[in-house]
Amino acid sequence: MALLTVILSFTGALVCGLMPAPAHRRIRWVALLTAGLGFAAAFCCALRYTGPGMEDIISRTWIPSMGVGFNTGFDGISLPLLLVTGLVAVAGVLFTWNLDHRANQFYAFYFALIGGVYGVFLSMDLFLLFVFYEIAIVPKYFLIAIWGGAKREYAAMKLVMYSFGGSALVLIGMLALFFASGLNTFDLRALMEVDYSSGLQAVVFPVMFVGFAILAGMWPFHTWAPQGHSAAPTAASMLLAGVVMKLGAYGCLRIAVGLMPEGAMVWAPWVAVFAVINIIYGALAALRQEDFKYVIGYSSVSHMGFVLLGIGTLHLTGMTGAVLQMFSHGVIGALLFAVVGTVIYTRTKTRMLDELHRLMERMPGIAWVFIIVALASMGLPGFSGFVSELYVLLGAWASLPTWIVIGAGVGVFATFGYTLAKIHEAFFRERSNSNNGESDAEYPPMTLPEKAGVALLLGASLVIGLCPWLLTNHIAGSLQLLLNRFN
Secondary structure, three states: OOHHHHHHHHHHHHHHHHOOOOOHHHHHHHHHHHHHHHHHHHHHHHHHOOOOOOEEEEEEEEEHHHOEEEEEEEOOOOHHHHHHHHHHHHHHHHHOOOOOOOHHHHHHHHHHHHHHHHHHHHEOEHHHHHHHHHHHHHHHHHHHHHHOOOOHHHHHHHHHHHHHHHHHHHHHHHHHHHHHHOOOOOEHHHHOOOOOOHHHHHHHHHHHHHHHHOOOOOOOOOOHHHHHHHHOOHHHHHHHHHHHHHHHHHHHHHHHHHHOHHHHHHHHHHHHHHHHHHHHHHHHHHHHOOEHHHHHHHHHHHHHHHHHHHHHHOOHHHHHHHHHHHHHHHHHHHHHHHHHHHHHHHHHOOOEHHHOOOHHHHOHHHHHHHHHHHHHHHOOOOOHHHHHHHHHHHHHHHHOOHHHHHHHHHHHHHHHHHHHHHHHHHHHOOOOOOOOOOOOOOOOOOOHHHHHHHHHHHHHHHHHHHOOHHHHHHHHHHHHHHHHHHO
């Protein structure tokens, strides 16, 4: 069942790519059907999962001479990420419903990326995971370089170069573990049973962690994120923030921490320090931005800091919060980019905050939607962001020095500051150079696909915010199995 998500995505990419470009209507319905079936498969996996171990395991020989197998499965760590990938994939199609520029090629790259992401979250073979990881990188370049906005080619190249740089580090770490194990296999379950020497773990862990963390937007390797988000078309921005950044965080947790517990214990304090820098720096940088998409881009860097901080706690509560934050930021971050990049931009034709004028009066419904989503991103109780950040802070309090928690708290207050300031600038502040001749007519309300996309992502955040046990029970059970290696 879980592997259907990968098969459906690549099949959808092939079908969309082969359809004639002028058939916009049929292409978008094929895209919506593909994304919907993928999400349905992920949702069925969630309904059937009992945990805490791996389920739906498929093991096939692939390249036996190299010890590579086609091994897939999922547990409570990968399950929330399968769900958020499905949710963002469906919402991305809804928010690009009017796309007519080479739509067949767009959705071919779109579903190739999604197929790679699903594949990473399901891979139980290190080599297979690396293959899917690389597959997910390539379509990002074309989505941004062809359908992006200003400076799209520079942003696309920068994103890909950073991604491949991180991949090179991951490959070095992967080969080091492969040869050190002496098992001639990349099977993750076998590699997790190997007791690597403390010296090897202390050296290889930071190489592999940083390699993955580059894609997670870790400071100071985050610079691709705001530019990539800003230049990307809306659906690609949603995928970048919603699921692609989670690939890096997932690799840090599943591979770096999972395979090298002693290395993780050596470097965890430094991971926490960099995470706090992410939180504070991202929030302060967002406060200074005038481009609405850059604001959301830097806020993503800040929120990913909570994911890294949760991983750095090496504590069940904190790490549960990290995985939950991956889900939460996946749906809320994607929705923020959708509202700014499609709903607001297509009506105002600008993303610059100082050019927006009386939006609360001219698009009241859309303004209230953005305010609710922004407050959910800020950590409003009742939404998933509040629960996930609370888990992370409690885990940090239990396992890290107090000054780390204080630093994260400063970041939380900075988040309050930029969220409220940007809401005021965008929706309540009158433009300083407005003139009496400017039209004050209301903008068109949200379309039906836009409303459906908002309801899907905001509803998911609300459900998990009110009933976090739907995910946390599964997440904690699987994390406990991983943490048992630390004993």
